[in-house]
Structure formats: structure tokens, C-alpha cells
Amino acid sequence: MIVKFDATEQEIADVNAIVGRIVPKICTATGRDLENVLLSTRMDLIATHANGCPMDFARMRKADDFNILHDVVGIKNHLNRKTGRLERMFLPRFAKGAGE
Numbered sequence: 388m389i390v391k392f393d394a395t396e397q398e399i400a401d402v403n404a405i406v407g408r409i410v411p412k413i414c415t416a417t418g419r420d421l422e423n424v425l426l427s428t429r430m431d432l433i434a435t436h437a438n439g440c441p442m443d444f445a446r447m448r449k450a451d452d453f454n455i456l457h458d459v460v461g462i463k464n465h466l467n468r469k470t471g472r473l474e475r476m477f478l479p480r481f482a483k484g485a486g487e
Contacts, residue, residue: 388469388470388471390437390438390468390469390470390471391434391437391438392433392437393433393437394436394437397445398433398436398442399433401444401445401448402432402433402444403429404448405447405455405459406425407425408452408455409428409452409455409456409459410428413456427463428459428463431459431462431463432444432459434466434468435462435466435471435473435479437471438470438472439472439473440472440478440479441482442479442481442482442483443481443483447481450480450481454480454481455481457479457480458479458480458481461477461479462477464477465477
């Protein structure tokens with residue numbers, strides 16, 4: 388199976404804003420390399436969205452850091468990188484239809 392990374396220009400802009408806001412905080416707290424975490428987090432969010440769990444990035448972009456962090460870390464921990472699908476029953480708070 389090929390992992391898809393399909394997203395609209397607006398979704399990509401929202402993801403970039405989300406990642407640009409939360410990843411520097413993660414890297415400061417963990418000492419991880421900023422560039423690597425920026426890229427992998429962008430890819431994780433788009434892969435999740437394009438492979439079976441559509442995300443509401445506009446709503447996520449407006450959320451507080453705690454709730455964004457929940458989804459970013461949950462996706463990182465539950466994303467199957469071979470299929471692009473979330474596993475082990477994880478549902479992001481900003482999945483379309485969740486928590487609206």
C-alpha cells in the first residue's frame with residue numbers, strides 16, 4: 388500500500404501553522420532537532436488526514452497547545468507509517484466529526 392499525502396493548499400497552510408507553533412515547544416522540552424521534528428510532524432498529520440482519518444485542521448489551528456499536543460503525540464505514537472492509518476483505536480480530538 389502506498390501512503391498518500393494529499394491535502395489542499397489551505398490544509399497545508401493550517402498544518403504548517405500548527406506545526407510551527409507546537410514543534411518548537413516540543414523540541415525545547417525534549418532537546419530534539421527542530422528540523423527533523425518539523426518535517427516528521429507535518430508528514431504525520433497529512434498522512435493521517437489522507438489515509439482514513441480526515442482532520443479538521445482549521446479547528447485544530449485555533450485550539451490551545453494542550454489539545455494540539457494530544458493529537459500530535461497520539462498520532463506519532465499510533466500512526467502506521469507503512470499504511471498511513473492510525474492503529475490501536477486512537478482517535479484524534481480534531482478528527483472531522485470528533486468533539487464538534
